[in-house]
Amino acid sequence: MSSFLQPFAERFATLDATSLHRLDELYSQDVCFQDPLHQAEGLAELRRYFESIYANVRELRYDFHEFDEVAQGRGYLRWTLHFRHARLAGGGLISLDGCSFLRWSERVDYHRDYFDAGALLYEHLPVLGGVIGWLKRRLA
Structure with a gap:
C-alpha cells in the first residue's frame, strides 16, 4: 500500500463545502x-470547480477500494462516489465507480479522474436519462 495515496485519499474524503x-x-x-x-x-481554479460541485450536492462520500503506487510519485486510486443532488435521480442516492491517476512530489501536481460521465450525470436527468437507459438496453 502506498505511503502517500492512502493518507491523501483519507484527507480528500473529509473535504466538504466548508473545508x-x-x-x-x-x-x-x-x-x-x-x-x-x-x-x-x-x-x-480547482478550488472554484470544487466549490461549484459542493454547492449543488446534499451529500457526498467516497469509498476508496485500492491504492496502487506504480512508480515513485505516481499512482492510482480506485473509488466509489456516493452523492445526492436535488435535480438528479429525484434527489436519491447515486453511486459511481471511478479511478484517479495522481502524480505528486510533496503535493499532488496532476490529478486525472476516469469515470462514466453518463452514469454520473446524464442517466439521471429526467428526459435524457430515459433515452440513455433505453439505448443501453437495446445495445446490451
Missing part, C-alpha cells in the same frame, strides 16, 4: 486537474 481552504494541503499551486466534465489549471 475547501484545505485543498492547498493536498495540491500544489500549479496543479492540473481533469475529469470527463472539466479541466482546471492551478489551485485557484
Whole structure:
C-alpha cells in the first residue's frame, strides 16, 4: 500500500463545502486537474470547480477500494462516489465507480479522474436519462 495515496485519499474524503481552504494541503499551486466534465489549471481554479460541485450536492462520500503506487510519485486510486443532488435521480442516492491517476512530489501536481460521465450525470436527468437507459438496453 502506498505511503502517500492512502493518507491523501483519507484527507480528500473529509473535504466538504466548508473545508475547501484545505485543498492547498493536498495540491500544489500549479496543479492540473481533469475529469470527463472539466479541466482546471492551478489551485485557484480547482478550488472554484470544487466549490461549484459542493454547492449543488446534499451529500457526498467516497469509498476508496485500492491504492496502487506504480512508480515513485505516481499512482492510482480506485473509488466509489456516493452523492445526492436535488435535480438528479429525484434527489436519491447515486453511486459511481471511478479511478484517479495522481502524480505528486510533496503535493499532488496532476490529478486525472476516469469515470462514466453518463452514469454520473446524464442517466439521471429526467428526459435524457430515459433515452440513455433505453439505448443501453437495446445495445446490451
